[in-house]
Amino acid sequence: MKYYSLNKNTNEVRFDEAVIRGIAPDKGLYFPEEIPQLPASFWNTIEDLSKEEIAFTVMKPFIGDAIDDVSLKEIVADVLSFDFPVVTIEDTIATLELFHGPTMAFKDVGARFMARCLGYFLDKQDQKDEVTVLVATSGDTGGAVARGFYKVPGIKVVILYPSGKVSDIQEKQLTTLGENITALEVDGNFDDCQAMVKKAFLDTDITNKRQLTSANSINVARWLPQSLYYLFAYKELKKQGKADNIVFSVPSGNFGNICAGMVAHLMGMPVQQFVASVNSNTTIPRFMQSGVYKPEPTIPTISNAMDVSDPSNFVRVLQLFENDRNLLSQKFSSYSYSDEETRVAMKEIREQHNYIADPHGAVGYLGLKAYLKDAPKAYGVFLETAHPVKFLPAVEPVVGKITELPEQIASLMDSEKVAIPASNYEDLKKYLMK
Ligand SMILES: *Cc1c(COP(=O)(O)O)cnc(C)c1O
Numbered sequence: 001m002k003y004y005s006l007n008k009n010t011n012e013v014r015f016d017e018a019v020i021r022g023i024a025p026d027k028g029l030y031f032p033e034e035i036p037q038l039p040a041s042f043w044n045t046i047e048d049l050s051k052e053e054i055a056f057t058v059m060k061p062f063i064g065d066a067i068d069d070v071s072l073k074e075i076v077a078d079v080l081s082f083d084f085p086v087v088t089i090e091d092t093i094a095t096l097e098l099f100h101g102p103t104m105a106f107k108d109v110g111a112r113f114m115a116r117c118l119g120y121f122l123d124k125q126d127q128k129d130e131v132t133v134l135v136a137t138s139g140d141t142g143g144a145v146a147r148g149f150y151k152v153p154g155i156k157v158v159i160l161y162p163s164g165k166v167s168d169i170q171e172k173q174l175t176t177l178g179e180n181i182t183a184l185e186v187d188g189n190f191d192d193c194q195a196m197v198k199k200a201f202l203d204t205d206i207t208n209k210r211q212l213t214s215a216n217s218i219n220v221a222r223w224l225p226q227s228l229y230y231l232f233a234y235k236e237l238k239k240q241g242k243a244d245n246i247v248f249s250v251p252s253g254n255f256g257n258i259c260a261g262m263v264a265h266l267m268g269m270p271v272q273q274f275v276a277s278v279n280s281n282t283t284i285p286r287f288m289q290s291g292v293y294k295p296e297p298t299i300p301t302i303s304n305a306m307d308v309s310d311p312s313n314f315v316r317v318l319q320l321f322e323n324d325r326n327l328l329s330q331k332f333s334s335y336s337y338s339d340e341e342t343r344v345a346m347k348e349i350r351e352q353h354n355y356i357a358d359p360h361g362a363v364g365y366l367g368l369k370a371y372l373k374d375a376p377k378a379y380g381v382f383l384e385t386a387h388p389v390k391f392l393p394a395v396e397p398v399v400g401k402i403t404e405l406p407e408q409i410a411s412l413m414d415s416e417k418v419a420i421p422a423s424n425y426e427d428l429k430k431y432l433m434k
Pocket residue numbers: 105106107140141217251252253254255256257258305306360385386
């Protein structure tokens with residue numbers, strides 16, 4: 001499989017080069033030259049296949065011979081070593097829980113897959129250069145990346161996060177690992193962190209000294225494996241006889257997750273509709289209405305992992321449908337919800353269904369409900385993208401105190417925070433030049 005840049009001003013590359021580069025030299029996102037089709041035999045027997053078998057079959061055509069079969073099997077088994085349960089909420093609604101990984105967010109899947117691919121490619125290189133992964137985080141990404149790359153040989157990770165603007169649990173996830181993971185606590189907001197990272201990538205003093213790479217969701221190794229858990233949900237629902245008219249509602253920010261689900265559909269998985277549920281950052285629902293793509297300044301919300309006004313992966317969503325908004329709208333709808341509506345939904349899910357959703361999942365629930373109103377035959381699945389304990393300040397005032405912490409989190413709370421304070425770009429540069 002070859003990958004081309006969506007800006008179309010540079011050469012096609014193999015999977016390994018696309019992963020190592022992250023973004024193409026012409027600043028475009030890499031995109032597979034074709035979406036592989038899986039044979040009818042795969043779809044007919046999917047109930048009998050293990051997670052690992054499904055994952056290998058789906059990922060293999062995207063990776064080609066960039067990773068040998070034995071290693072790819074090991075990588076997917078290692079990456080997917082936790083559960084992806086489909087939990088029934090009401091008659092025709094279930095949630096796909098994506099928070100059973102080490103940092104309790106769906107990003108664990110992509111981050112772990114990317115880390116293992118990069119580790120594999122570095123190991124194959126003759127001269128073993130060290131690579132520095134540099135990321136800015138508003139909370140969730142940093143934890144998943146830190147954990148995914150923890151102790152991967154040849155890779156150092158430097159994470160910038162805005163001081164006082166991530167939850168206590170998220171901060172612990174960023175700052176307590178040690179080893180090859182360093183956290184920089186930035187005196188500023190997320191945009192400041194992101195600006196510092198961008199500047200570092202363009203600073204030749206730094207890039208002459210270190211090979212820098214990013215681990216955000218534009219990397220194909222983070223994006224594509226996210227299609228796998230849609231297939232796990234499909235398998236489960238097919239077993240239960242509920243797979244005829246599935247609607248997936250995906251809480252969306254940069255639109256990498258939903259785009260991966262749509263890739264699974266185009267590979268042959270039957271899905272009636274994808275619903276992109278967003279918060280008050282409404283660029284995409286407005287685009288679907290009017291055809292005008294016009295990002296407004298980002299609005300902070302309680303579902304802050306989706307506070308994105310110019311979603312980087314939306315060009316890929318469009319590309320999957322030949323950049324035709326009408327064609328896209330036959331498989332894709334988008335709805336937005338305010339924080340107030342999100343709180344009401346969390347309360348409703350708690351009181352009527354005895355389930356605690358996090359704010360992102362609650363936005364997904366609302367979008368699903370809206371779509372299902374006019375789709376009586378459909379079976380709806382909203383993705384629970386993070387565990388509610390990661391967003392306690394938003395969740396507890398609505399559903400009450402959560403006293404029991406999951407094991408992954410409880411064990412963190414006693415570990416000591418270690419972070420390097422950074423008040424400006426020079427502090428980051430000083431650290432990277434060391
Ligand atoms: C990152 C994130 C999202 C948004 O996912 P995208 O792939 O960027 O659309 C939603 N929910 C949670 C909890 C996240 O961490």
